[in-house]
Amino acid sequence: MxxxxxxxxxxxxxxxxxxxxxxxxxxxxxxIYQGTVRRFSRRLRPLGAGSxxxxxxxxxxxxxxxxxxxxxxxAKLEWFNPWGSVKDRVAWYxxxxxxxxxxxxRGERIxxxxxxxxxxxxxxGIARSLGYSxxxxxxxxxxxxxxxxxxxxxxNVWEVEDDLCPRVGRGTDQxxxxxKAAVRSHPGKYFMPNQYENLDNVxxxxxxTGPEIWRQxxxxxxxxxxxxxxxxxxxxxxxxxxxxxxxxKVYAVEPVKxxxxxxxxxxxxxxxxKILSEKLDVVDEWIKVDDREAFEAAERLYREAGIPxxxxxxxxxxxxxxxxxxxxxxxxxxxFPDGRERHESTFRKxxxxxxxxxx
Numbered sequence: 001m002x003x004x005x006x007x008x009x010x011x012x013x014x015x016x017x018x019x020x021x022x023x024x025x026x027x028x029x030x031x032i033y034q035g036t037v038r039r040f041s042r043r044l045r046p047l048g049a050g051s052x053x054x055x056x057x058x059x060x061x062x063x064x065x066x067x068x069x070x071x072x073x074x075a076k077l078e079w080f081n082p083w084g085s086v087k088d089r090v091a092w093y094x095x096x097x098x099x100x101x102x103x104x105x106r107g108e109r110i111x112x113x114x115x116x117x118x119x120x121x122x123x124x125g126i127a128r129s130l131g132y133s134x135x136x137x138x139x140x141x142x143x144x145x146x147x148x149x150x151x152x153x154x155x156n157v158w159e160v161e162d163d164l165c166p167r168v169g170r171g172t173d174q175x176x177x178x179x180k181a182a183v184r185s186h187p188g189k190y191f192m193p194n195q196y197e198n199l200d201n202v203x204x205x206x207x208x209t210g211p212e213i214w215r216q217x218x219x220x221x222x223x224x225x226x227x228x229x230x231x232x233x234x235x236x237x238x239x240x241x242x243x244x245x246x247x248x249k250v251y252a253v254e255p256v257k258x259x260x261x262x263x264x265x266x267x268x269x270x271x272x273x274k275i276l277s278e279k280l281d282v283v284d285e286w287i288k289v290d291d292r293e294a295f296e297a298a299e300r301l302y303r304e305a306g307i308p309x310x311x312x313x314x315x316x317x318x319x320x321x322x323x324x325x326x327x328x329x330x331x332x333x334x335x336f337p338d339g340r341e342r343h344e345s346t347f348r349k350x351x352x353x354x355x356x357x358x359x
Contacts, residue, residue: 054081054088055208059216059333062305065321070329073320076213077307079339083125084118086209086337087195090232091122093204094193095130106131109191112182113137114175116229116263117146118338119195124155135190137175137182142262145342173270195230196273205236213237213333214244221245222330225287225319227253227264227312231276233335238282252283253319256290260346260355263312263337287319294318295350298340308340311347 057080062073078086095111098104104111111127112135113120120136127134135156138147142159150157160174176196183190195201213221224241226234231252238250255264291311298314301307309317313336320334340347349355 054092056212057081059213060305060307062301062317062320065300065304065317066324068324068328071324071327071332072330073324073332073334074217075307075313075317075320076209076216076333076335078335078337079308079310081122083122084338084342085122086233086335087118087122088126089204089208090195090201090230091119091126091193093200093207094195094198095123095126095132097198097200097203098191098193104132104191110135110189112179112190112192113195114172114179114192115195116172116175117142117150117342118263120150120155120157121146121153121342123193124150124153128154135182137179139172139175141260143343144345146262149342172265195232197275199275201230201232202236202239202275202279205233206240207236209233209335210237210240214241217331217333219244220331221248221333223249223251223323223327223332225251225253225316225323225332225334227255227261227315227319227335227337228267228276229263229265229312229337230273231279233337235276235279235282237335239279242282249284249323250282251285251287251319251323253287253289253315255294255315256288259289259294260291260350261289261294261311261315262343262346263310264315287322289315289318291350291355295347297321298347302340307336309336310338310340310343312337313339 057076057078059074059076062075063071066073081088095104110133111123113123114137116139120138124134124136134154135158136150137158137160138150140159140161147157147159158178160178179192183192213224221241224238226237228234234250234252241248242250253264255261255266257266257269259266294311294315296314297317298309298311301309301314301317316334316336320332323332
C-alpha cells in the first residue's frame, strides 16, 4: 500500500513510528494507535468556559480476584478521563487555580512541568486547548508511547538522563531539578505548576475523586488503596474519606528501589514530595510492591477481566489484594491511574526479561 502524506497511515506512523510502516506493520496494532491519535486530536479542540468532562469515572467490581466471600474490591478506572489518566484532574485544577490567583495569564508564559508522563500529557491537552505552549521534562526511561503521545500533541519534550551531575535522586527528581533550573534561568518565560508541591493536586482529589468514591460506594468503603507518585491521590482522597468516616483505613503502595513502574516513586531513592510529607498522618499503612508483582497483576487484569490497565494500576491491585488478605471483610477501593496503551513497550520489555537488565 502506498503511503502518501495525506493517508491516515502516514499520520499514524509520524506520531507512532515505533509501530512500523504500514506495509510491514500489524494492522491491529496500528488500529489501536490510530484510535489513540484520533482521540487526542479531538481533545485539542478549544474548551468552553467551564470544566472539560473530567471526573465521574466508572468504578469496576473486582471482588472475584479475592478469595474472601465477605469482602469486595472495587477499582476506579481513571483512563476514562478525557486525556487518559487520573492526572487530568490535577492538571485542570493546577491550571485553573493558577489563572484564578493571577499567577498564569494566556500569552505571557510557557507552562513547563516535570513529569513521568501522565501529568505531562494531561497538561499538554488542557493547556494547549486554553492557548498555552507546554514543555514537559520527562525521564528518558519513560515509555516510548508516552513520549510519542506528548510530541504528537505538540509538547516540547525534554528527555532527562538518570545520571545528571550533580545527581539529586532517581527518575523524576532529575526532571524536577532541570525544570526548576529552567525557570530560574529564564525569569518571566516559564510557569511551573509543580505537581509535587502544588496543593491544587491534593485539592483535585479532595473535591472530585474522594466524593465520587464515597458516592459510588454509597458510603460503605472501609479501605482505600493508592500508589505513591506525588501523593496527591492518597492524601486528597484519604483526607476526604476520613472526614466522612474516621474508621476508613488508608494504604499507600510504594515501589521498591530500582523499580520500573512509571508514575510511582520509591521514597528512599527519590525525594518525598512536599504535599505528601505535610500530610503523612493520613496514611495508615504502607505496602511495598516490586516489578514482578505490579506487571503480573496488570497482566492478570487484562487476561481475566479484560481490563487494559497500566503497570501502576497493577501495583494498586496488588496492594488491594494484600489488604484483602488481612481484612477479609469490608469494601476496598483503589484507583487505577491509567491504561495499558501508553505502556505496551514496557510490558514487552518485562515479558522479554529486559527490565531487570536495565535495572
